[in-house]
Amino acid sequence: MLDQYAVFGNPIAHSKSPQIHTWFAQQTNQQLEYSAILAPEDDFEASAKSFFASGGLGANVTVPFKLDALVFADTLSPRARRAGAVNTLQKGKNNQIYGDNTDGVGLVRDLTNNLGFSLADKKVLLVGAGGAARGVIEPLLNAGVAQLKIANRTPEKAQQLVKIFHGLQPETQLTSGNWASLEANQFDLIINATSSSLAGDLPPLPDHLFTQQSLAYDLMYSQQATPFMLWAKQQGATQVADGLGMLVEQAAEAFFLWRQVRPKTKLVLERLRPKQD
The missing domain is CATH 3.40.50.10860 (Leucine Dehydrogenase, chain A, domain 1)
Known part of the structure; x- marks a missing residue:
């Protein structure tokens, strides 16, 4: 057999x-x-x-x-x-x-090997604080990002993740907040770890979050561009990708x-x- x-x-x-x-x-x-x-x-x-x-x-x-x-x-x-x-x-x-x-390692390998996106010293926004988000935080920190902000509708859940992963990479600034806390911030990489794409929805993100050379990544994979990917393109993201x-x-x-x-x-x-x- x-x-x-x-x-x-x-x-x-x-x-x-x-x-x-x-x-x-x-x-x-x-x-x-x-x-x-x-x-x-x-x-x-x-x-x-x-x-x-x-x-x-x-x-x-x-x-x-x-x-x-x-x-x-x-x-x-x-x-x-x-x-x-x-x-x-x-x-x-x-x-x-x-x-x-192996989820987080899979994400980092896709970003770096397949999409050619270097994570070193990047400012990263992780949208959502559920299980999908929790599985990718440690490998992102280990990849040498400069900042990782976890944003969630209820900021307490995001803050709980900061406490769990605080100190793994002391040189990385690890913070949390709600949607409003994102105003006037710009990120090199925004990862959608919410389940919004499954329902055809979009997290209520403010405009102008992307830097000049930026990537938007939806952990969900789909035959068509997800609402998050379409929004990111409209917002000027240089690259968009799903989770395949x-x-x-x-x-x-x-x-x-x-x-x-x-x-x-x-x-x-x-x-x-x-x-x-």
């Missing part, structure tokens, strides 16, 4: 992960099978236990189970613990389940964790992108 891997989610039929990991396996000559598993919203644990008990070696975890996976894992990577969410599971020695979070590259890069990090082989992500992105145009 081939080595078994899977992605857990609800819904899950739309997931690109089986295709991505199948291409990774073909490219790297790895003998494995990767499937999509629809887990009950109220019983992720039973589905995950069944998968690993039947020989599963690793899994990706998507909405709404990243917190359930955090609880399910026996041990956690430091970045998963700080992120407060797990998107990658691996069966280790003595059948112990190891939990990791992040999806592929976080998958590659998980694949490397499982197989100790790093696939070439650009080849996979080139195969996925035409489907989006």
Whole structure:
């Protein structure tokens, strides 16, 4: 039997992960099978236990189970613990389940390797303070940004994240606020980590937030430009991107964790992108 891997989610039929990991396996000559598993919203644990008990070696975890996976894992990577969410599971020695979070690494790799955007000394605005935002803060700090501001409708949630990640990179200015606190600020990179694009909406951001050479990045991926991306273009962002590259890069990090082989992500992105145009 081939080595078994899977992605857990609800819904899950739309997931690109089986295709991505199948291409990774073909490219790297790895003998494995990767499937999509629809887990009950109220019983992720039973589905995950069944998968690993039947020989599963690793899994990706998507909405709404990243917190359930955090609880399910026996041990956690430091970045998963700080992120407060797990998107990658691996069966280790003595059948112990190891939990990791590859989302933030995936974002940084997409920004730097695929989009050619250097994060060093940049002013970054992270919009939203939920799980998606929390998963990308540490890698952004480690990439050497000069400033990282977390803005949220309720500033208390953003301030809580500042407390969690304060001190990881003392040279980075890490602050928080609400929408009004963004007036008269300009950023080199604005990341939309809210779920607004799923509903076809836009966070109530003020105008004139972008610097001369700026990038707008929506963590959601879509066949069309999201409302946030369209707004950013109108506001003068030099570059706009959705989260497809992040999806592929976080998958590659998980694949490397499982197989100790790093696939070439650009080849996979080139195969996925035409489907989006």
